[in-house]
Amino acid sequence: MSHFKVGAMHASPLQNNMNICNHITLHPNAVIYEHGMMRDEIALDQIIEITVVTTDEGPFVDDIFVVLKGAQNEITIPQEAENFDELFDVFKKFEGFNYGAFIEAMSSTENAKFVCW
Numbered sequence: 762m763s764h765f766k767v768g769a770m771h772a773s774p775l776q777n778n779m780n781i782c783n784h785i786t787l788h789p790n791a792v793i794y795e796h797g798m799m800r801d802e803i804a805l806d807q808i809i810e811i812t813v814v815t816t817d818e819g820p821f822v823d824d825i826f827v828v829l830k831g832a833q834n835e836i837t838i839p840q841e842a843e844n845f846d847e848l849f850d851v852f853k854k855f856e857g858f859n860y861g862a863f864i865e866a867m868s869s870t871e872n873a874k875f876v877c878w
Contacts, residue, residue: 783796783841786844787847787850791803792805794836801836803835807833808830809830809831811855811877811878812827812875812876813825813866813874814875815870815873815874816872826838827845827848857878859877859878862876862877863875
């Protein structure tokens with residue numbers, strides 16, 4: 762099986778406020794995630810792992826998160842972020858990305874972590 766149990770992640774109250782910025786911007790060499798007053802950025806060539814973390818707390822709160830992990834930082838992006846689907850353009854850049862694990866994660870209703878790359 763491609764996942765293992767992890768602790769639950771709780772959605773930030775900022776994520777549920779429609780007036781708060783919560784979106785992804787793709788640049789040729791980086792992913793930027795803006796949420797609330799925060800801005801997280803990771804360079805594509807710094808990514809060492811891509812995982813999907815799921816919780817059992819949906820569907821009324823964010824329960825699917827993509828984690829882009831670098832050597833120095835990581836970005837956790839909820840599925841509800843605007844432009845979330847644009848992450849597929851990022852995934853295509855990583856040879857060997859495990860789309861099977863990603864699809865399995867999208868249907869998970871448990872607290873789990875799916876390593877996709």
